[in-house]
Amino acid sequence: MNTVVQRRPDVAPARPVIPEQAADGRPTLLQRLALRLAARLILWSADRGASSAPEVAQRREQLAAREERERHWMREYLLTPYR
Numbered sequence: 001m002n003t004v005v006q007r008r009p010d011v012a013p014a015r016p017v018i019p020e021q022a023a024d025g026r027p028t029l030l031q032r033l034a035l036r037l038a039a040r041l042i043l044w045s046a047d048r049g050a051s052s053a054p055e056v057a058q059r060r061e062q063l064a065a066r067e068e069r070e071r072h073w074m075r076e077y078l079l080t081p082y083r
Contacts, residue, residue, distance in 0.1 A: 027035065
C-alpha cells in the first residue's frame, strides 16, 4: 500500500474530518447532543439497577436473621428426642 500511495497520493485513505469547536470554545451541536445522550443513559442505568449501600446491608441483615431462625427451629424441633 505504501508504494501505491507514494506513486498516487490521491488513493491514500483519507482521515475523517472532525468538526472543530466553535470559536468561543463551546462544543458543537453534535457534541452537545452526544453529551446529553450519555448523561441520560447514565441516569437511566443508575435508576434501573443500582441499589444503595443501606439497601444492600438491610437485605443481608434480613437474610442472616432468616437463616438464624431456621437454624434455631432445626435445633429446637428437629433435633430433640421424640416424646
